[in-house]
Each structure stands twice: as structure tokens, then as C-alpha cells.
Amino acid sequence: MGRIEDVFRERKSPAFMGFTVAGDPCQKTSIRIAKALIAGGTDILELGVPFSDPVADGPTIQRADERALSSGTTTDTIFGIVREIRKESAVPIVFLKYYNTVLHRGIRDFYREAHESGVDGILIADMPVEESEEVTRIAAACDIAPIFLIAPTTTDARIRKIVKQAEGYLYLVAVLGVTGVRKTVSSDASDLLRRVPMHTDLPLALGFGISSPEHAGACAAGGAGTIVK
Amino acid sequence: MEGKTGRFGDYGGQYVPETMMNALQELEAAFLKIHGDKEFNRELFSLQQEFAGRQTPLTFCGNISEELGCKVYLKREDLVHGGSHKLNNMLGQGLLAKHMGKKRLIAETGAGQHGVATAIVGAALGLPVEVYMGEIDTRRQALNVFRMELMGAKVIPVRSGTRTLKDATSEAFRDWVATVLDTYYLIGSVVGPHPYPLMVREFQSVIGREAREEIVRREGRLPDSIVACVGGGSNAIGIFHPFLNDDVELIGIEAGGKGIGTGEHSATLCAGEPGVLHGTLSYLLQDADGQVLPTHSISAGLDYPGVGPEHAMLKDNKRAHYAAVKDADVLEAFSFLSKREGIIPALESAHAVAYVMKNAGRFDTNDIVVINLSGRGDKDVSEVSKMMGCT
Structure with missing residues (x-):
């Protein structure tokens, strides 16, 4: 987890977070893509x-x-991909995933193996803060940052609840909708960049629909690290 | 009202992207407000009577009773406007959407029955409707696609993944993530995140309340067994729920497809394990790595790898029992009921009929067995005629 903190410590310029799906299109190429991003x-x-x-x-x-x-691609091969990357790089690695594959393996086992292979943070896309108590506790025990989403529809009351559980950084959802390319960055993004810092000192990352260097530049000017996906 | 906290035992919950959370909390508050509201319930009751055709009959089936050796009654949800129990839920949710000031309705559908019910409600309440339907289902239920379009709904074929109900549901989720502010998502079964399983159960429980009153009036006692098909499980919960505290056997029948051993089935409770899909923790058909498995059923309405969380609880605490019947037995039951009683069941509902046929030996002559005939089979006749080899 220290690796994520190091990225943001005394940082002057915005951070860039690249995204790729582990195992896409196959294990070998996926490792090459990850290394190229690094x-x-x-x-x-x-x-x-x-x-x-x-x-x-x-x-x-x-x-x-x-x-x-x-x-x-299975959970085992994904841990294998992380170990491969870790042989060469100390860049923080964050999983973005859905709950069922964690639950099915066993939450404790999943987080322990993730930590051992070199994962620093895990964001579960379908786990709102209300359902996260057990996962957050296990994440802390395994030294993995629980990363949470904050959406344009998230109320200030929910933001306060989320920042109590979150570590590493907050992932702000830049658009009302799913991931994918958009023509412009919506005004939702600037609204979040204004509202969220009132409740937390955690670093803010902005993702969903950030589709070009121009988008990223505009977001960074508003105070965010950005995730291209 | 159990299930109020969003949990049925360990099952249920709200496993959804953050974007949806505010909308779900808003929905929960709106539902709890109207649930006990006299004015809302009067409006709903009058729509049920004057528009949907409730109360539905409880039909004693003399011919098959004699043949099977027990007293068989059918709860005739096939006679509800639109052809299935689905409208019970839609009238409730449609009215709720209107009360909440939503401007657009979206839904997912498998067999198309829920889509048709949504289209009916949209037309009646004056709200635009868009229905997500797996591409395969749009073909095997072409009649329902036409009915939806005739009533002004837009049907969006889903070409991702399995191209059936599971992926239609995922697409409806994705739509809602982007449109939560003005759109109401009408989930068609007791699945999905809280408050849907609770809310849909409450709107469907009218089936069991009527059945209970009617059987007591006719027979002077409660039935021995109630049998209903289970896909997501809304017709089953609807008829089970008012009997949960009684000494009445509750049997849910899942789609055994080509046989559970073949892997080509949709028997979630019989063959699945706990898991999270579409916002809820329940039983789930999944592989060793927690990926959701493709399913198969002769009936598009049961072709779903998940099941309502309340059924998961009722299975674990053994208050209800769940079994599966195969496609071939379902076809036999489809013909059997049609020929003997002049009632063509939906392929979904024919699963419940098939179970009673196959297990007639379990029942005594004086046993009262109520089958929930959740839908009519008109939508299935063209597919069934192909399968039976007459074209």
C-alpha cells in the first residue's frame, strides 16, 4: 500500500493511471501491454x-x-501476471473487478494471494460502502488499499461515509454511465472535483470516459489524477 | 414485513455500482411510503380489478385429478391481462414510477412476458418504454416482440454474451447507470438489488392471498402442497408467501433443461452455489472461478443463472423444497394439460405441471395440490409445434 502513497506524496503534477484488462487477449500479450504502459x-x-x-x-x-x-484467464493466471510484472517494476498495481470472483475464492484467500503477488489496491465495482465492511477489514489485514467509487449521483452524506472506509485514493466516476469513450468530459467531473475535497484529503482520481490527452489535461487542471478507460 | 432490511437470512443486499446507490435508496423510501398508503392501494386495487382482470379463478381440474390421483387446482394467472402474472408487479411498480415523477420506463425480458406487461403499463400510464431482450429470445418469442411494439414499446435486441435474459438484464443495468435521474427500471422478478426482491414479492403476493381465500372457501381447509415454477422466482414467491407460516408444503420447480448432469439447464437452486449477480447475493450457476455459467431451458422465462434471494433462504431453512424437471417432461405436460383440461400453459408454468405428473405417486387421493399456472402458452405454440415436428 505504501507504493500508492509514494505516488502522491509531495506530488506537483497529476498522476497518470493506465488501465488494461488482465489476460486480454491472452496472458503473454497482456503482460507485454502492462509492461508497455509502465x-x-x-x-x-x-x-x-x-x-x-x-x-x-x-x-x-x-x-x-x-x-x-x-x-x-482465471484468478490464478491473473495473480501470475501480477507476479511477472512485479519482477521488473515497483509501480503500484490496483485491481478493478467485480465481487463474485472474490467471494467465490474466499475473501480472505483472495486478498492474501493478491497481496503476496504484489497487488496494492482493489476496487470492487459492484460493492458500495454499505456492503463493504468485511472486505475492508480483510483488506486492511492484508495491507491492500480498498479503493471506492464516487459517482455524480453520490450525495455529500454518502461521500462522508465512503471517505471513512477508503484508502489509497478515491476513484471519481467522471460520467453518469458505464466505462467507454466519450466525446467530451462532462460537467459532472468538475462538480465532483469541487464537492469531494470538502470531505477528504485523499488523492482524487478521475476515470470513465477520459478518452484523450485533451480530456486528461482538462481534468488535471481541475485537480485530479486521471485514469484512461 | 421480513426482507425490509434488504436481507433474507444471509442473502440479498445491494451489490451495485455506486452510481445506482442513490436511486436505490430513493426507490426504497418511495416504496415504503406507498406500501401502507391507503390511496395508493385503492388505486392499485382498482387497476387490478378493472384493468388486469383480477381476481383470477382457482380452477379445479377434474380430469387430471382423476388421472393423477389427487385434487389438482390451478391458480389461473394465465388469465391476467397480458397472459401472465407479470402484470401484478408491473401495475405496482408502474404506479410507483408515476408517483416518483419518473419520465421513462426500462425493463429486461426473457420470454417477453415481463416486457409485454411493461409495455401494457407504459401505454396505460402514458410513459415511454424501452425493453432489453436477448437476441435469441427475440427470435424464439417473436410474437411477444410484436405485441410490445404494437403497444408502443421499443425492443432493443441484446447481442452481447449469451444473448438471453442474463445479458438483457446486464444491458438494462447499464442503461440505468446512465439514466437514473429520470428513468425507472422495472425489474420483472424477485431478483436484483434491494428493494426489488421485497417490492416485487409484495406486489405478487396478491396471487397467494387470493388462492388462500378461495381454497378455504371451496375446500374448507388449506392445500397440502403448492407447486410453482422458479426462474427468478416471482410467481412462486407470490403464491408461497401468504402460506409461509402454515403447514403447507411449498415446492419450487426449476428448469432441468437437458438434465442437470449435462450442464445444460437453469436449475440454480438445485445445482448452484451462493454468489453475487445483478446486485444480489443468492444461489448462482457459476464455474470454479466464479464466472457465471451459460444456461439452457426450453422456456426463455426460466433461462437465467440466478434466482431470488428469498428462495435461497427458503431452500437453506428448508421451508420450501426445490426440484427440477427436464425439457422433455415439460413438453409432455404442455400437451397433457392442453388435451385433458383445455388449458394451454406457458412452457414456464408447464414445469410445475410436469412435476406433479412425474411425482403423482407422492400424493393421496384427498391431497389438495395447487399449481400456480403463471402464464398462458399462446406465446409458445409456434416453437412447440416446431419441436413436435409439425410445421
Whole structure:
């Protein structure tokens, strides 16, 4: 977890978080893509863990998940991909995933193995703060940052609840909707960048629909690290 | 009202993206407010009577009773306007959407019955409707697609994943994530995040309340067994719930497809394990890695890898029993009921009939068995005629 904090410590310029789906299109190429992102200067590597029913994702990531799963990607191979990356890089690695594959393996086992393979943070896209108590406790015991989403529809009361549980950084959802390319950055993003800092000192990352260097630049000017996905 | 906290035992909950949370909390508050509201319930009751055709009959089936050796009654949800029990839930949720000031209705559908019910309600209440339907289902239930479109709904074929109900549901979720502010998502079964399983059960319980009153009036006692098909499980919960505290056997019948051993089935409670899909923790058909498995059923309405969380609880605490019947037995039951009683059941409901046929030996002559005939089979006749080899 210290690796995530190091990224933001005394930082002057915005951080860049690159995203790719682990195992897409196959294990070998996926490792090459991750390494290329790191070589290209990603400050935090976000790895999507493929799921059969990714309800928060648009068609681009759905297809990536399908490719990864049909090439035989499993939780074991994903931990293998992380270990491969860790051999060469100390860049923080954050999983973005859905709850069922954690639950099915056993929450404790999943987080322990994630930590051992070198994962720094886990964001579960379908786990709101209300359902997260057990997971957050286990994450803390395994030294993994529980990352939470804050959406344009999140009320200030919920933001206060979320920042109590969250560590590492907060993931602000820049659009009302699923992941995928958008033409412009919505005004929702600037609204979040204004509201959230009133309740927390955690670093803010902005993702969903950040589709070009221009988008990223605009968000960074508003005070966010950005995630391209 | 159990289930109020969003949990049925360990099952249920709200496993959804953050974007939806505010909308779900708003929905829960609105539902709890109207649930005991006299004015709302009067409005709903009058729609049930004057528009949907309730109360539905409880039909004694003399011919099959004699043949099977027990007293068989059918609760005739096939006679509800639209052709299935689905409208019970839709009238309730549609009215609620209107009270909440929502401007647009979306829904997912498998067999198309829920989509049709949504289209009916949208037309009646003057709200635009968009229905997500798996591409495969749009083909095998083409008649229902036409009915929806005739009533002004837009049917959106879903081409991702399995191209059936599971992926139609995922697409409806994705739509709602982007449109929560002005759109009401009408979930068609007792699945999905809280408050849907609770709310849909409350709107469907009218089935069991009527059945209970009517059987006592006719027979002077409660039935021995109640049998209903289970996909998501809304017709089953609807008829089970008013009998939960009685000494009445409750049997839910899942789609055994080509046989549980073949892997080609939708028998979630019989063959699944606890897991999270579409916002709820319940039983789930999944592989060793927690990926959701493709399902199969002769009936599009049962072709779903999840099941309502209240059924998961009723299975674990053994208050209800769940079994599966195969496609071939369902086809036999479809013909049997049609020929003997002049009632063509939906393929979904024919699962419940098939169970009673196959297990007639379990029942004594004086046993009263109520089958929930959740829908009529008109939508299925063209597919069934193909399967029976007459074209």
C-alpha cells in the first residue's frame, strides 16, 4: 500500500493511471501491454479482472473481458501476471473487478494471494460502502488499499461515509454511465472535483470516459489524477 | 414485513455500482411510503380489478385429478391481462414510477412476458418504454416482440454474451447507470438489488392471498402442497408467501433443461452455489472461478443463472423444497394439460405441471395440490409445434 502513497506524496503534477484488462487477449500479450504502459510512464497500473457480467462497463471493456476469459484467464493466471510484472517494476498495481470472483475464492484467500503477488489496491465495482465492511477489514489485514467509487449521483452524506472506509485514493466516476469513450468530459467531473475535497484529503482520481490527452489535461487542471478507460 | 432490511437470512443486499446507490435508496423510501398508503392501494386495487382482470379463478381440474390421483387446482394467472402474472408487479411498480415523477420506463425480458406487461403499463400510464431482450429470445418469442411494439414499446435486441435474459438484464443495468435521474427500471422478478426482491414479492403476493381465500372457501381447509415454477422466482414467491407460516408444503420447480448432469439447464437452486449477480447475493450457476455459467431451458422465462434471494433462504431453512424437471417432461405436460383440461400453459408454468405428473405417486387421493399456472402458452405454440415436428 505504501507504493500508492509514494505516488502522491509531495506530488506537483497529476498522476497518470493506465488501465488494461488482465489476460486480454491472452496472458503473454497482456503482460507485454502492462509492461508497455509502465514503460510509457503510467504512475499506477490499473488491471481489470475479467468477469462474465461486467455491469459497470461499456462495450470496449466487455469485449476485452470476453477475450480474456475465452483465452482461459482465471484468478490464478491473473495473480501470475501480477507476479511477472512485479519482477521488473515497483509501480503500484490496483485491481478493478467485480465481487463474485472474490467471494467465490474466499475473501480472505483472495486478498492474501493478491497481496503476496504484489497487488496494492482493489476496487470492487459492484460493492458500495454499505456492503463493504468485511472486505475492508480483510483488506486492511492484508495491507491492500480498498479503493471506492464516487459517482455524480453520490450525495455529500454518502461521500462522508465512503471517505471513512477508503484508502489509497478515491476513484471519481467522471460520467453518469458505464466505462467507454466519450466525446467530451462532462460537467459532472468538475462538480465532483469541487464537492469531494470538502470531505477528504485523499488523492482524487478521475476515470470513465477520459478518452484523450485533451480530456486528461482538462481534468488535471481541475485537480485530479486521471485514469484512461 | 421480513426482507425490509434488504436481507433474507444471509442473502440479498445491494451489490451495485455506486452510481445506482442513490436511486436505490430513493426507490426504497418511495416504496415504503406507498406500501401502507391507503390511496395508493385503492388505486392499485382498482387497476387490478378493472384493468388486469383480477381476481383470477382457482380452477379445479377434474380430469387430471382423476388421472393423477389427487385434487389438482390451478391458480389461473394465465388469465391476467397480458397472459401472465407479470402484470401484478408491473401495475405496482408502474404506479410507483408515476408517483416518483419518473419520465421513462426500462425493463429486461426473457420470454417477453415481463416486457409485454411493461409495455401494457407504459401505454396505460402514458410513459415511454424501452425493453432489453436477448437476441435469441427475440427470435424464439417473436410474437411477444410484436405485441410490445404494437403497444408502443421499443425492443432493443441484446447481442452481447449469451444473448438471453442474463445479458438483457446486464444491458438494462447499464442503461440505468446512465439514466437514473429520470428513468425507472422495472425489474420483472424477485431478483436484483434491494428493494426489488421485497417490492416485487409484495406486489405478487396478491396471487397467494387470493388462492388462500378461495381454497378455504371451496375446500374448507388449506392445500397440502403448492407447486410453482422458479426462474427468478416471482410467481412462486407470490403464491408461497401468504402460506409461509402454515403447514403447507411449498415446492419450487426449476428448469432441468437437458438434465442437470449435462450442464445444460437453469436449475440454480438445485445445482448452484451462493454468489453475487445483478446486485444480489443468492444461489448462482457459476464455474470454479466464479464466472457465471451459460444456461439452457426450453422456456426463455426460466433461462437465467440466478434466482431470488428469498428462495435461497427458503431452500437453506428448508421451508420450501426445490426440484427440477427436464425439457422433455415439460413438453409432455404442455400437451397433457392442453388435451385433458383445455388449458394451454406457458412452457414456464408447464414445469410445475410436469412435476406433479412425474411425482403423482407422492400424493393421496384427498391431497389438495395447487399449481400456480403463471402464464398462458399462446406465446409458445409456434416453437412447440416446431419441436413436435409439425410445421
